[in-house]
Amino acid sequence: MKKLVIAAALSAFAVLPAGAETLRIATSADYPPWESVNSSGEMLGFDLDVGNAICARIEMECEWTNQAYDGLLPALVAGQYDLIMSAISITEERKNSIDFSTAYAQAPASFGTLGESFGEISDKSGLQAAIDGKAVGVQGSSIFERVVAEHFPTANVKTYQQADQIIADLKTGRIDAAVMEVSAWDEFGGADKDANLTMFGPLMTYAEYPQLGDGIGLGIGKGNAELKARIDDAIAELLADGTIAKASDKWFGYDVTP
Template sequence: MLKSLTFITALMMAMPASAETLRLATSADYPPWESTNSAGEMVGFDIDLGNAICKKIEADCEWTNQAYDGLLPALEAGQYDAIISAISITDERRKRIGFSVPYAQAPASFGASGDAFGEIADRQALEAAIDGKTVGVQGSSLFEGLVANHFPEAKIKTYERADQIVADLGLGRLDAAVMESTTWTSMAEANPKADLTTFGPTLTFAEYPELGEGIGVGFQKDNTELKARVDAAIMELLEDGTVAELSQTWFGLDATP
């Protein structure tokens, strides 16, 4: 019996330990941050970054595609371990969830179909141009608050997905919309018939604090152990150039914070 127990113990020690599974959620409708390709696979900057984080902490990524406005409630309910979906770090969101250190910055822009707005050089001219216009934003995104706070005369229309915003711009159902600058570029390439153009000055955290302190991974507030591990992984990926390389691949620029 002793020999049998010794053999079983040795066999178990020789077997590779099963990897931890990290349940990640994203809203795969916001290229180039995250989207689905023709094969139905989720691709994008955040997907590659999430996979790189999993590799660093020796976990297996288990991805779920979840509507953006449901990400925070689902995380709070414990359906996922973390959410990675171009989520800006803000004080308001910190009341509900925890965040990693920032891994990217994401300035935003107004955009439209065609060049109806022309050249707009400064913030004051932008506010005047948007006065009374119907502006599309993704629901539960930072842009809803940004437009409400700084462009109060605009009529806000919310959407579940960014591609719905683009479709309504092309059909003339919206005058303008707000999205991250990198997403405008990607959407313009994917939807040439919509004739998308951006206008006005770039919207940044310096002038519009609603845009947050950077993009981070979201966790349940009490999951400090996972946050510490992911923070360490992100810092390594920033230091070894992985994040810069991924951002050049997907955005054509260095989006590191």
């Protein structure tokens, strides 16, 4: 695992007091623009900006750790971290193991592929027919694994640790399609225009796919009511004063606030 300690929040936020308590946060920095690692080895992205703003608001110091997505929840349960923050959707299933903050974001998902091989698809039934028997990539332990399994049971689901591995297998033809958040398709497509990544079918939202969860929140260890209350208060303030909306515009170009 790669560990980075971020002692300073964004310049627009309050300066942390000397000796501020450390808040251990884990993320899987392979899902731009939510979180990624730049050429200098620094983690950055929407979640990093929001997480640092929360830490500054509650006067704590963020200590970020980068590890595989499928290990985030077990590590939180084991007490390795205080929080996990990695575009994690709030679902009833996950609530059995961990607590969540209030939602700080909400984002639709979509199927995607290379080029126009799937053509125009206007509704869910057409999407189900198009995906029948096709190899579909999803990030392991993500909500998309369950969405595909329950709504597209005739698809051949392949799981990956990292989103960039999904893109790599799309480009080599090992899978026919994949499911990710719209923002991730936009980011990967913009970074590799020659790949001709294309979303297809109607957007997938909570209204039709409840497995997508009730917004995106921070995972918190079970029973840590005091920390949850402080974080919830900070999120409410950052939503009210426009801080999260500004970070959203910076990283997505549109508003993902709930």
